[in-house]
Amino acid sequence: MKIALVSDAWYPQVNGVVRTLQAVRQELRRKGHRVYMITPDRFMTVPCPTYPEIRLAIGGQTKVAHMLDRLGPDAVHVATEGPLGYAARRWCVRRRFPFTTAYHTNFPEYIELRTGIPEDWLFEVVRRFHAPAAGVLVATPTLQSQLARRGFRNLRLWTRGVDVSRFRPDLRTDLGYPGPVMLYVGRVAVEKNLEAFLEVDRPGTKLVVGDGPAMTDLQRRYPEVRFLGVRQGEDLARIYASSDVFVFPSKTDTFGLVMLEALASGIPVAAYRVPGPLDVVGPGGFGTEAVRADGPVGVLDDDLGAAIDGALALDRRACRPYAEGYSWSNCADLFLRHLALTGRSGSVSVAA
Structure with a gap:
């Protein structure tokens, strides 16, 4: 199958969306499919307002259309609601070409936090973006239910995976830090609710791996915290495995791929009792009953400090088997099944 994957999130960004698309692309190619990426690195870009580390493509409408015309894809997947996503959506709608989208990020909540624009207004904009899609791929049952209540249609479950060969307890x-070592990995930005973690008063060392617009301010306000910047590859894997608990303070993430990376590394998760953590490490997760029998792999609590205390007391040996229940191969197979459901002869309900 010839698949066009369109995303406004791509390298050098380091986030769950980029890691997911890269892993799925590799698996699809391994399975014999041809995958063509349409991403910002092929366009002129400008900094995203309030988040200059993210570059947005400009002048993409015509160029994206030409790319897709030349490619003649069997399937189009639009991963993001950005300029390139809108350009690909327009191409598909005008040609009545069935396509899928994905709801990776709670942009309405993020934008409200940054600008004060009510999230209800923004959800309507995002709902209209996804309305023509033959399938809207979502990571968890909780997110599926939330979006259905907001009027989203054609929602399809598409879980995530983790590279268990890279992230390992060994x-x-x-x-060299006083223990216990409490780790956060992710963007350093307001929507990640990182201050809730940094405010927790517990002995030990807090590590923050990542970068973002809130970095300078948080470094100034929390000098006792070790901000390690962006780490990748084996360096990142070593930091995961060498920590004692992974702290996930976000209340807005749709999944939280970093939680799986932590579990594969053999460390339990402490998080709030909210969507994302509830689906990944809570009773709503995708793990099999056999995996669950090994014991809990995280603690969710409305008090993040209590969640950290509880997670530190868990048996680390349960974490790795749980993470092994997720694979990028299964993730790619699910993706393919959703693409196959659209078919080139399917219909598209036009919503401008």
Whole structure:
């Protein structure tokens, strides 16, 4: 199958969307499919307002249409609601070409936090973006239910995976910090609710891996925290495995791929009792009953400090088997099944 994957999120960005698309692309190619990426690195870009680290493509309407015309894809998947996503959506709608989209990020909530624009207004804009899609791929049952209540249609479950060959407990070493070591990995931005973690008063060392617009301010306000910047590859895997608990303070993430990376590394998760953590490590997760029998792999609590205390007391040996229940191969197979449902002869309900 010839698949066009369109995304406004791509390298050098480092986030769950980019890691997911890269892993799925690799799996699809391994399975014999031809995958063509339409991403910002092929266009002129400008900084995203309030988040200059993210570059947005400009002048993409005509160029994206020409790319898709030349490619003649069997399937089009639009991963993001950005300029390139809108350009690909327009191409598909005008040609009545069935396509899928994905709801990776709670942009309405993020934008409200940054600008004060009510999220209800923004959800209507995002709903209209996804309305013509033959399938809207979502990561968890909780998110599926939430979006259905907001009028989204054609929602399809598409879970995530983790590279268990890269993230491993046997990489554990002494990082040289007083323990317990409490780790956060992700964007350093207001929507990640990172302050809730940094405000927790517990002995030990807090590590923050990542970068973002809130970095300078948080470094100034929390000098006792170790801000390690962006880490990748085995360096990142070693930090995961060498920590004692992974803290996930976000209340807006749709999934939280970093939680799976932590579990594959053999460390339990502490998080709020909210969508994302509830689906990944809580009773609503995708793990099999056999995996669950190994014991809990995280603690969710409305008090993040209590969640950290509880997670530190868990048996780390349960974490790795749980993470092994997720694979990128299964993730890619699900993706393909949703693409196959659209078919080139399917119909598209036009919603401008």
